[in-house]
Amino acid sequence: MTVPEHFTRFAAIDWSGAKGHRHKGIAVALCEAGSAAPELVAPPRGVWSRTDVLHWLKAQADTPLLVGFDFSFAPPWIERKAYLPGEITPSTARAFWAYVDADCPDADLGAASFLERRRGAHFYLGARDGAKAQFLHYRRCEAAYNASGIGRASTLYDAIGAAQVAKASFAGMRLLHHLGSTIPIWPFDPPPVHGALVVEIYTTVGARAAGLRKGLSKLRDSHALDAALEALGSGRHTPLDRYDDHATDAIMAAAWLRRVARTPELWQPPALAPTIRRSEGWTFGVL
Template structure:
């Protein structure tokens, strides 16, 4: 990977919420250099998932690295299937299509996919039994935990503020509709030109900025500028409102700019062809 392969960087704080417009979605973009990332305004009052898809499709020929903060696939290696006992595909791209075909929710939502499988594959409350029986993880999540990153979330747990389940399955629908318009690493080879999508974990950017566990959210201008400075970024343009979604996207876009040229992040030692084709990997986990 040439250090200057990408000259634009985008981070998207994602949402799996029901409905068609989502305050939990934020899109931040920066160019090569040291100018602070900026938020991209939605076409309406709030972003929809479909509008993010359209924005991404329009960037396909740009030298743009795009990070989404959801899990691109469920665990596969641990149990040899995404949803054991259910006749599902055995590769991520095919599984994205399966999720899309079995989700009737508006705006690429996937809450119904989880609700129809609660208690068998997904934990949505105490009526589903012991949560421990649903805690299955991808190899990148196990690696992150083993390296001291902390206990990760699983896409099978749909309860609590930290859950990533609904967002991840909604994201899989987006990836299915994106098709091959923009390559998705590591499921696809990284081309010599054009945009590329990767999975990110905004907490990795927060840790790199020196924010401690449990205190990784930036909620004011001074804290955001201090974190951006650790990434070699100039101060940001003041925001009308400092939400976790906006500040996570801004800081992670700056982190992507700093780290996009690191070969070790594109070739993590544990990433095998089987993992790459089924579970994928979080950019930044080594």
């Protein structure tokens, strides 16, 4: 695979699967080539909706933008040869995104009802669903990440608790479906020679690259954020009105993405076989 070298703009999006139309948990940070710190992108209507993010992203399609989302682009497929064993579903990620979208009446690209209708059968939403251990299935990239010692990925079948990524990820799959062919999505699509590209990221990978230790990767003040940015080759940030995990994660991740965007091995993970590429995808930055 050829390493893309045309990107001069880098964005990271801290995502949300919360119910409703506006989500304080969404933050978009953007930076240009060079060393200037990423800046938060102002939401068009005060607080981001997922639909607003979709529209913003589509408007960037022809720009040299590499953008990372912090949700999982597909559930595990390799481990059990099915996304939802016992339920007839597609076996490729793009077709599965369409399957999820068609079964979600939720507002603003939400997907909570998709999980709630399948609780106990596929998703863990509480003690009455049985032992959580029976829901712990992982993609191959998640298994590689868990083995790396960098952090611990959550399974998409665990939909309860502060660390869960299930609701955000299934909402994200709806966004990817509606994005369609407007922007390529790696690794399901090859990187383009011009224009934008979407990748999946873990903000924790950027935090480790910035020197933050396990359990201390959340930045909640200006000094900590500037120190992390400096470690990533970035200048000081413009002071924020509020320092929350969403804003600081997005800013730090955008700086990290700029720093590593031309690293050849990140575009060619050793375990990224064709079947994984089609069905599960991969998290950029995990080897």
